[in-house]
Amino acid sequence: MHLSGDRLLDDLVKLGEIGAREESGRTRLVLTPEDFEARRFLITRMKEARMQVRVDQVGNIIGRRGNSTKDDLPVLAFGSHIDTVPSAGTLDGCYGVLAGLEVIRTLNDERAETRHPLELISFSNEEGVRFPMMIGSKVASGIMDLETAYELRDNAGITYRQALEAGGLLEGALVAARRTPGEIGAWLELHIEQGPILESERLKIGVVESIVGLVHMLVTIQGRAGHAGTTPMNARRDPMLAAAQIILEVNKIGRELSRSSVGTVGLLNVQPGAMNVIPGKVEVGIDLRDTSGERIDQGMQKVRSAIDAVCKKLGLEYTTRERARLAPQPMSRKVMGSIELAARRLGASYKVMPSGAGHDTQNMARICETGMIFVPSKGGVSHAPDEWTDPTDLALGANVLLETLLELDRT
Ligand code: HGY
Numbered sequence: 001m002h003l004s005g006d007r008l009l010d011d012l013v014k015l016g017e018i019g020a021r022e023e024s025g026r027t028r029l030v031l032t033p034e035d036f037e038a039r040r041f042l043i044t045r046m047k048e049a050r051m052q053v054r055v056d057q058v059g060n061i062i063g064r065r066g067n068s069t070k071d072d073l074p075v076l077a078f079g080s081h082i083d084t085v086p087s088a089g090t091l092d093g094c095y096g097v098l099a100g101l102e103v104i105r106t107l108n109d110e111r112a113e114t115r116h117p118l119e120l121i122s123f124s125n126e127e128g129v130r131f132p133m134m135i136g137s138k139v140a141s142g143i144m145d146l147e148t149a150y151e152l153r154d155n156a157g158i159t160y161r162q163a164l165e166a167g168g169l170l171e172g173a174l175v176a177a178r179r180t181p182g183e184i185g186a187w188l189e190l191h192i193e194q195g196p197i198l199e200s201e202r203l204k205i206g207v208v209e210s211i212v213g214l215v216h217m218l219v220t221i222q223g224r225a226g227h228a229g230t231t232p233m234n235a236r237r238d239p240m241l242a243a244a245q246i247i248l249e250v251n252k253i254g255r256e257l258s259r260s261s262v263g264t265v266g267l268l269n270v271q272p273g274a275m276n277v278i279p280g281k282v283e284v285g286i287d288l289r290d291t292s293g294e295r296i297d298q299g300m301q302k303v304r305s306a307i308d309a310v311c312k313k314l315g316l317e318y319t320t321r322e323r324a325r326l327a328p329q330p331m332s333r334k335v336m337g338s339i340e341l342a343a344r345r346l347g348a349s350y351k352v353m354p355s356g357a358g359h360d361t362q363n364m365a366r367i368c369e370t371g372m373i374f375v376p377s378k379g380g381v382s383h384a385p386d387e388w389t390d391p392t393d394l395a396l397g398a399n400v401l402l403e404t405l406l407e408l409d410r411t
């Protein structure tokens with residue numbers, strides 16, 4: 001059985017047009033009008049592929065293919081996400097979802113039956129830009145309870161529940177988000193690598209063996225706003241100075257903690273934010289990752305000590321709030337073996353490798369066997385508008401997904 005990439009590429013372009021702005025990629029933060037439009041696009045496509053579609057209590061979209069010979073067997077589930085970071089490319093998440101759709105269409109075209117029921121899942125709020133990361137898969141896997149998820153707030157104070165309501169997603173009979181133990185046998189996520197390794201080693205497929213863990217922490221530093229022209233340099237309480245030093249410290253800790261560690265400050269919120277005003281308050285968003293959970297804790301301890309020392313020295317008050325946490329997660333040996341077998345059958349070069357990006361898969365690992373398939377990213381670029389993968393590689397990755405599913409279906 002072979003999947004042609006044409007419909008997949010066409011869908012990637014169409015979905016990529018939703019929320020697109022010239023020069024700056026596309027922005028579809030979760031539960032915004034752009035995300036709602038993307039959801040409608042996906043649901044229409046799923047229905048056209050004769051899937052039974054349901055949207056659960058946290059906004060996950062689940063399309064089920066009915067043609068299984070043993071409907072009581074555990075589900076084989078696969079997919080990714082369609083929300084984006086600001087100014088995103090077309091592939092992060094969308095590739096895994098739309099390739100999953102194309103897998104279903106190919107099985108339909110071939111009139112193929114599987115033993116296990118198949119479910120294509122598009123998880124809600126993977127990116128965690130508006131709300132803390134990966135609410136959809138955390139609730140589905142039981143890592144977060146529904147009430148906690150509903151009370152999470154965005155910067156404007158809107159709760160996740162209110163945001164779902166605004167999109168009409170809490171109307172009518174609701175489907176439970178939490179998956180029951182044993183319901184899902186395996187979860188597979190096909191994704192672009194988002195890093196440079198496969199391209200630089202001229203390999204076509206990555207068989208993910210583990211996913212890094214991460215912590216997101218928000219630091220709020222309080223100073224005193226004042227006139228930039230008249231306040232003497234020695235009479236200032238400037239939180240921006242603390243932010244600058246914290247940024248350097250996070251970079252240093254990311255470099256030095258271990259070979260796998262990375263540290264980033266990607267968010268700075270400066271109040272009131274004008275060139276001629278000494279800031280009164282600055283928020284600093286920190287992202288620290290490592291393959292070891294213990295090292296993340298050690299690294300965060302160093303980050304906290306650095307924040308404390310910097311703010312004390314400058315005489316500034318501060319608060320910290322952990323916004324999200326993901327545990328590092330090894331993948332299932334069985335699923336990895338099936339992916340390797342599939343790659344070999346298709347004559348695709350591959351390597352076993354870690355994932356430096358976070359994925360819903362690491363949450364799903366709590367309730368089922370999990371695996372991830374990577375395809376190369378040009379220049380290793382992602383979370384940027386020029387994210388790109390050769391169309392031939394996209395089609396090959398989708399075929400590896402199909403072949404892996406068929407292999408898992410046999411066992
Ligand atoms: O940030 C991440 O690793 C993911 O892309 N959300």
Ligand code: MN
Pocket residue numbers: 081092093126191
């Ligand atoms: Mn992603």
Ligand code: MN
Pocket residue numbers: 085092127383
């Ligand atoms: Mn992403």
